[in-house]
Amino acid sequence: MILVTGATGFIGTNLMCALAEKDVYPVATYRHESNKDKIAALFISKFSDGKERFDKIIWRKVDLRNFPSLNEAFEGITHVYHCAAFISMAFRDSQKLLEINQKGTAYIVDLCLKNNIEKLLYVSSIASLGTDPNLNTIDENTPWDNNVDKTPYAYSKYGAEMEVWRANQEGLDVAIVNPGIVLGPNSPIEKTFNRVKNGLRFYTPGRSGYVWIDDVVFVMIKLMESKIKAERFALVAENWSGKSVIQAVLKACNKNDKIIKASKGLLYCLWVFEHFIQLLGLRKRFFTKALISTLFDKRTVNGEKIKSYIDFEYTSIAKSLENTLNPKSI
Ligand SMILES: NC(=O)c1ccc[n+]([C@@H]2O[C@H](COP(=O)([O-])OP(=O)(O)OC[C@H]3O[C@@H](n4cnc5c(N)ncnc54)[C@H](OP(=O)(O)O)[C@@H]3O)[C@@H](O)[C@H]2O)c1
Numbered sequence: 246m247i248l249v250t251g252a253t254g255f256i257g258t259n260l261m262c263a264l265a266e267k268d269v270y271p272v273a274t275y276r277h278e279s280n281k282d283k284i285a286a287l288f289i290s291k292f293s294d295g296k297e298r299f300d301k302i303i304w305r306k307v308d309l310r311n312f313p314s315l316n317e318a319f320e321g322i323t324h325v326y327h328c329a330a331f332i333s334m335a336f337r338d339s340q341k342l343l344e345i346n347q348k349g350t351a352y353i354v355d356l357c358l359k360n361n362i363e364k365l366l367y368v369s370s371i372a373s374l375g376t377d378p379n380l381n382t383i384d385e386n387t388p389w390d391n392n393v394d395k396t397p398y399a400y401s402k403y404g405a406e407m408e409v410w411r412a413n414q415e416g417l418d419v420a421i422v423n424p425g426i427v428l429g430p431n432s433p434i435e436k437t438f439n440r441v442k443n444g445l446r447f448y449t450p451g452r453s454g455y456v457w458i459d460d461v462v463f464v465m466i467k468l469m470e471s472k473i474k475a476e477r478f479a480l481v482a483e484n485w486s487g488k489s490v491i492q493a494v495l496k497a498c499n500k501n502d503k504i505i506k507a508s509k510g511l512l513y514c515l516w517v518f519e520h521f522i523q524l525l526g527l528r529k530r531f532f533t534k535a536l537i538s539t540l541f542d543k544r545t546v547n548g549e550k551i552k553s554y555i556d557f558e559y560t561s562i563a564k565s566l567e568n569t570l571n572p573k574s575i
Contacts, residue, residue, distance in 0.1 A: 265291075270303070327365060371425045
């Protein structure tokens with residue numbers, strides 16, 4: 246039996262739907278009863294018998310910080326998709342990020358070993374790829390450099406990956422995907438798109454790797470079903486600048502507004518201001534120097550490796566953005 250952690254999240258929900266298309270109904274973890282509704286709604290919109298299919302899911306209530314709840318969720322499990330994580334770029338969330346993402350993954354891999362799980366598919370991130378200042382393009386082989394400061398989220402996902410590799414050394418079959426920013430209806434990045442729709446007109450000149458949700462889920466299932474193991478795959482279709490993405494969002498909502506480049510100096514002023522506010526005890530800070538560097542980083546991520554392992558082509562990012570911003574367009 247398959248276990249999907251984070252089944253109520255963006256990637257988890259889409260994975261559950263893709264598995265249901267193959268008539269596979271895993272054990273799914275949830276935290277809040279109301280979040281199951283997201284899967285119910287997706288099933289009902291995708292399948293004529295969506296309600297019956299939804300009822301076949303076995304739900305287990307789990308918090309990654311609560312080992313006993315995880316232990317119970319593993320009963321009868323043979324394969325694990327670990328999608329659950331906390332996503333935040335805020336410095337104030339550092340501790341929570343490590344607890345949920347790194348320590349929670351350590352619990353998961355220990356339980357995989359204890360229960361002789363046949364394979365673990367871990368959803369990591371391009372945030373945990375290495376950074377070689379001398380390279381313009383990074384990939385799965387770029388070494389992690391401890392001298393380069395990273396966001397708290399990146400440290401937590403890198404730490405989680407280390408736990409997965411540790412379990413691999415101890416005999417667990419694993420495969421890891423490292424997606425870029427995942428596009429699709431209800432994706433976490435939609436919050437940023439909504440801010441743009443509501444008047445945010447600043448951009449930073451850095452580039453990011455993007456990928457379409459169906460491509461991520463397709464690769465995850467293929468990797469789980471294959472004999473491929475002890476490999477990680479950056480999943481990036483194309484690298485787009487912040488400016489191009491904001492322009493695409495504005496075009497989709499028929500706005501032709503001018504957008505303004507935010508300077509590094511401005512963001513450093515905000516960083517200093519936040520320190521001051523935090524010292525006064527008014528608000529814990531959001532910005533880190535590492536986040537500012539990321540927003541100005543023009544390096545690209547190469548997501549081609551996966552194509553030499555499975556028969557696969559990425560969906561274009563123009564099409565993915567169109568379908569995220571206007572879900573009925575394709
Ligand atoms: N979205 C992206 O662009 C992107 C890009 C690269 C990598 N990733 C990775 O992909 C994975 C899934 O991301 P997503 O986009 O689906 O995020 P999401 O929509 O925020 O979903 C996160 C899931 O994790 C669950 N979760 C959070 N804290 C938990 C805890 N303490 N215990 C148990 N479950 C917990 C959430 O449950 P609730 O529903 O109860 O909150 C939710 O089901 C994450 O590992 C993320 O790092 C995402």
